[in-house]
Amino acid sequence: MEWLPIIDKSVLILIIFLISLGIAAYSTYAERKVAAFLQDRIGPNRAGPFGLLQPIADGVKMFMKEEIIPSAADKFLFMLGPCIFMMTALMTSAVIPWGKPLDIGGYQMNLQVADINIGVLYIVATASVGVYGIMLGGWASNNKFSLLGAVRASSQMISYELAMGLSIIGVLLISNSLSLSDIVKGQEGFHWNIIYQPLGFLIFLICAFAECNRAPFDLAECETELVGGYHTEYSSMKLGMFLFAEYVNMFISSALIVCLFFGGYNFPGIDNLDLPQNVASIISVVIFFAKTFFFIFFFMWIRWTIPRFRYDQLMKLGWQILLPLSIFNVVATAAWLTFVK
Amino acid sequence: MAQYIFYALSIVTILSALYVVFAKSPMYSVIAMIVCFFSIAGHYVLLNAQFLAIVHIIVYAGAIMVLFLFVVMLLNLNQEPDKSHGKLLRVAAAISGGMLFLVLLLSLNTSETGTFVLPEKSDIGMVEHVGKKLFNEYVLPFEISSVLLLSAIVGSVVLAKKEA
Numbered sequence: 001m002e003w004l005p006i007i008d009k010s011v012l013i014l015i016i017f018l019i020s021l022g023i024a025a026y027s028t029y030a031e032r033k034v035a036a037f038l039q040d041r042i043g044p045n046r047a048g049p050f051g052l053l054q055p056i057a058d059g060v061k062m063f064m065k066e067e068i069i070p071s072a073a074d075k076f077l078f079m080l081g082p083c084i085f086m087m088t089a090l091m092t093s094a095v096i097p098w099g100k101p102l103d104i105g106g107y108q109m110n111l112q113v114a115d116i117n118i119g120v121l122y123i124v125a126t127a128s129v130g131v132y133g134i135m136l137g138g139w140a141s142n143n144k145f146s147l148l149g150a151v152r153a154s155s156q157m158i159s160y161e162l163a164m165g166l167s168i169i170g171v172l173l174i175s176n177s178l179s180l181s182d183i184v185k186g187q188e189g190f191h192w193n194i195i196y197q198p199l200g201f202l203i204f205l206i207c208a209f210a211e212c213n214r215a216p217f218d219l220a221e222c223e224t225e226l227v228g229g230y231h232t233e234y235s236s237m238k239l240g241m242f243l244f245a246e247y248v249n250m251f252i253s254s255a256l257i258v259c260l261f262f263g264g265y266n267f268p269g270i271d272n273l274d275l276p277q278n279v280a281s282i283i284s285v286v287i288f289f290a291k292t293f294f295f296i297f298f299f300m301w302i303r304w305t306i307p308r309f310r311y312d313q314l315m316k317l318g319w320q321i322l323l324p325l326s327i328f329n330v331v332a333t334a335a336w337l338t339f340v341k
Numbered sequence: 342m343a344q345y346i347f348y349a350l351s352i353v354t355i356l357s358a359l360y361v362v363f364a365k366s367p368m369y370s371v372i373a374m375i376v377c378f379f380s381i382a383g384h385y386v387l388l389n390a391q392f393l394a395i396v397h398i399i400v401y402a403g404a405i406m407v408l409f410l411f412v413v414m415l416l417n418l419n420q421e422p423d424k425s426h427g428k429l430l431r432v433a434a435a436i437s438g439g440m441l442f443l444v445l446l447l448s449l450n451t452s453e454t455g456t457f458v459l460p461e462k463s464d465i466g467m468v469e470h471v472g473k474k475l476f477n478e479y480v481l482p483f484e485i486s487s488v489l490l491l492s493a494i495v496g497s498v499v500l501a502k503k504e505a
Contacts, residue, residue, distance in 0.1 A: 121395040128403025139414045178468055
């Protein structure tokens with residue numbers, strides 16, 4: 001048994017884990033700063049220079065708060081809920097190719113934890129399992145607002161999963177593979193999938209917003225109707241886990257959008273520069289993260305631009321508009337590939 | 342290595358399957374069943390059938406069990422275990438279940454036994470191979486089952502329209 005791949009993968013998993021959590025923490029700061037910028041305010045500026053220590057202060061506050069478990073709640077499931085939600089949020093990062101391979105003393109280090117040939121299906125699977133965290137958490141709280149929030153959140157996620165899965169099929173048809181690393185390799189230079197799949201991208205983007213329970217689809221925690229949605233009864237770090245996992249989801253969704261539609265780590269003209277392998281690899285990682293950060297910003301931008309949907313509008317959009325459009329997209333892409341190309 | 346994983350997965354599968362039956366609360370039964378499905382998916386991966394494993398998770402753990410959970414959640418069956426079934430029903434259930442078990446046991450008893458050796462680099466379970474098989478050799482059953490699913494969808498829409 002070779003030990004090198006195991007050490008290599010373990011190190012990579014640890015780094016990605018820390019980066020995901022770090023980015024999620026600073027997304028909370030960025031969200032408040034972006035909100036402040038869009039609303040012509042200053043935003044957090046007390047903790048550290050420019051308020052940069054704000055996420056750490058928030059984290060400490062979350063840990064220090066008293067932990068309350070409702071006496072009528074199912075304690076085990078109450079704790080299991082946030083665990084599952086956080087775990088599935090982090091699990092998706094396993095199949096994302098973060099950059100070109102590094103060369104460490106002759107050993108090729110692949111910057112992707114698992115290059116499985118069903119990468120896209122794996123993403124769909126983890127997204128569908130993530131629903132359990134919300135459902136169990138909302139149900140176990142033994143509170144009708146929590147239960148209603150959980151039912152709303154899970155029916156929303158299930159409805160938008162369909163259109164999301166179908167919108168990816170167009171990309172799969174073009175790149176001829178289910179493996180994310182192949183999909184990214186196929187978009188070398190400027191052959192980004194967004195050019196060939198604008199409709200697919202739009203559908204995927206809308207569904208990503210709905211899957212992350214982000215505004216304008218944040219009906220699950222619609223405070224005017226449901227107090228706090230599925231995490232009404234949660235306090236302390238368990239609440240923190242739910243809120244934090246939402247930011248992890250946002251980061252991973254942005255990374256996925258970049259992988260599937262915006263060329264992943266590719267950048268026009270990067271091959272013409274003739275850089276040494278390691279330099280090219282590091283630049284590709286930087287490019288990947290720059291694109292991802294843009295989409296995280298986009299998530300926040302939309303939040304302060306579009307008002308929240310009503311519940312029937314949400315369902316109508318999902319089932320009567322996005323689903324037929326994504327089916328049309330699949331048929332159109334297949335026809336184009338068969339008859340034109 | 343693969344052998345130890347196999348044993349660990351098998352223990353989890355059997356224990357969670359037993360828990361589905363013996364759990365007092367239907368909520369826990371559903372969750373144990375999800376765990377059971379995941380460990381079965383693990384077995385598929387060990388057999389190098391990645392596509393089957395992931396579809397198993399998407400369809401069973403991701404869709405069907407969510408439906409189960411919804412029903413259990415909204416009916417709130419978490420109260421006292423149901424004691425309304427009469428003695429006769431219990432005896433009947435025990436006999437029919439026992440008969441099924443006996444039939445399974447007998448059919449397995451006469452089947453061939455031996456050690457099955459997995460080919461070193463088998464990629465039958467990969468997406469390309471499954472797809473080629475489905476759309477060449479088994480295209481008729483595949484299409485028939487898709488028509489069956491379509492008719493189920495149409496049926497459920499018709500029923501839902503009638504209710505509304």
